[in-house]
Amino acid sequence: MKLSEIAAALDARVEGDETIMIRRAVHPSEAEGPEDLALAMDKDLLALLPGSKAVAVVVAEGAELPPELTGIIRGRIVVKRPRYAMAGLLDVFEKPVHAEPGIHPQAYVAPDAVVAEDASVAPFAYIGPRARIGAGAVVLPHVTVGADAVIGEGSLLHPGARIGERVVLGARCIIHPNAAVGNDGFSFVTPEPGSVESAKTTGRVVGTNVLLRRVNSIGTVILGDDVEIGAGATIDRGTVTATRIGNGTKIDNLVQIGHNVQIGTNCMLCGHVGVAGSTVIGDRVVLAGKVGVADHVKIGSDAVVAANSGVGTDIPAKSVYMGYPAVPRARAFEQYKGLARLKRLFADVVDLKARLHAVDGQGKAPAKPVVAEQD
Incomplete structure (x- = not known):
């Protein structure tokens, strides 16, 4: 060239x-x-x-x-x-993955599944009943595609990827090794109000979880076009409707997306991010590594959340949040500065008390503590 x-x-x-x-x-x-x-x-x-x-x-x-x-x-x-x-x-200069054309004899493809002529299905892959594999899609070894799932044209499923039943992948999606899309949601309920409900409403544990009944997930997961899911990431299907990931969104390794979550277009979720159920994330949002997001939270479009932050409240669009719990960036810096000054403030308070004792004549003043200088 x-x-x-x-x-x-x-x-x-x-x-x-x-x-x-x-x-x-x-x-x-x-x-x-x-x-x-x-x-x-x-x-x-x-x-x-x-x-x-x-x-x-x-x-x-x-x-x-x-x-x-x-x-x-x-x-x-x-x-x-x-x-x-x-x-x-x-x-x-890309070096595409090696993929043999057609369906390998050692792959299992259900008789009623539909695989495009130019798709590639590698040995030991499983394509379930009524599943559809789009044109130019590549399914590498040990991939599972569940019944009624749809794999969009040009998509790439790396070894060990698990695509659950009824899951829909748009065009050109990339699913990295051992990612699981379409798991059941983590949803359980007690016959009577339990410890979680009482803790949320009163701050005390009143109820007892004598039984945890499973809440089945009959929804699915729908990925838009050009979505990328990192290795070991997990995306839960919706309880009744669908968990949705918008076009162009990129999800890093070891990310957990809970049931009913809605994520917009062109978002970036970095490694170890965890998003709890029914959260709504706008377009072009960035969640840095190890951000945790509570359930039913709304994060506005173009927001950025710094690494290791814990999001427990709604975040407005085009804002930068950080900290645990996450607050606006300026407020977080104020808090960090305040923490750094606490040791010096404590020394000043002790010194002030000593001076007051001396003025009031209340006997020997307390010894002034030795405080190391801050870097």
């Missing part, structure tokens, strides 16, 4: 020789010859170029190459937004 062709795919410009042939994109320290394209969009990587064997590079707009590279680097692609350009570069 010519350097000019790569630049066109990135909507970037080329400086120097556009005709250089490129075989692969590499870290500058791993370039082995003139067919390697060195990715040096970070200034720290620019410093590695003098020791590289590459003659073509990708750099950020405004970057200056080391002077000693004059005459050695024959061509460069200049990009405006490096991280976005990196996504495009990895598309250009």
Whole structure:
């Protein structure tokens, strides 16, 4: 592939020789010859170029190459937004998963299932009754697709993915290894008001959970187009209706989505996020790692929640929340500052008490404690 062709795919410009042939994109320290394209969009990587064997590079707009590279680097692609350009570069040089065309003899496909002619179903995959596998979809080994499930065109199901009955995946969804979509919701009820209900209403435990009756989940899960579910993530089906994930939303590894949750488009839920049942999340919301969201909470569109936060109340649109419990960012910083000042405040109070004792003549003043200075 010519350097000019790569630049066109990135909507970037080329400086120097556009005709250089490129075989692969590499870290500058791993370039082995003139067919390697060195990715040096970070200034720290620019410093590695003098020791590289590459003659073509990708750099950020405004970057200056080391002077000693004059005459050695024959061509460069200049990009405006490096991280976005990196996504495009990895598309250009993508190495798709290995998938044999058609249905492998060692796969099980129910007689009434419908599999598109150009779909790929690997050995030891299971396709249940009346399930539908769309055009160009890839089902890798040990995947389970339940009865009446729908897998959209171009979707990719990695080994061990579990797609429950009646679950619907839109086009181009990616389900990573051992993710489970369409589990029953965690829903139980007691014959009489139990400990949870009394704790919520009164703050005390009054009832006793003498019996936990299961609440079945007869709903399903519906994923929009271009949704990605990380390895080991779990998404519970709705109790009566559907748990829904909007177009373009990306869910990281080990995320738990409870029953009846509604998530909008182009959201990002990072690793270890947990969202309890019946929560409604708007569009383009970002939940950083280990955020926990209580049930029946509403999070407005474009909100960002910082890592390790605990969300127990509604969050307005376009706001930044953090902390445990999560509060607006400015308030959280005030709280952290207050905590950092507590030790000094305590010392000041002890000193003030000592002075008062001395003034009032009430005997020997208490010893002033030794307080370590704050960093």
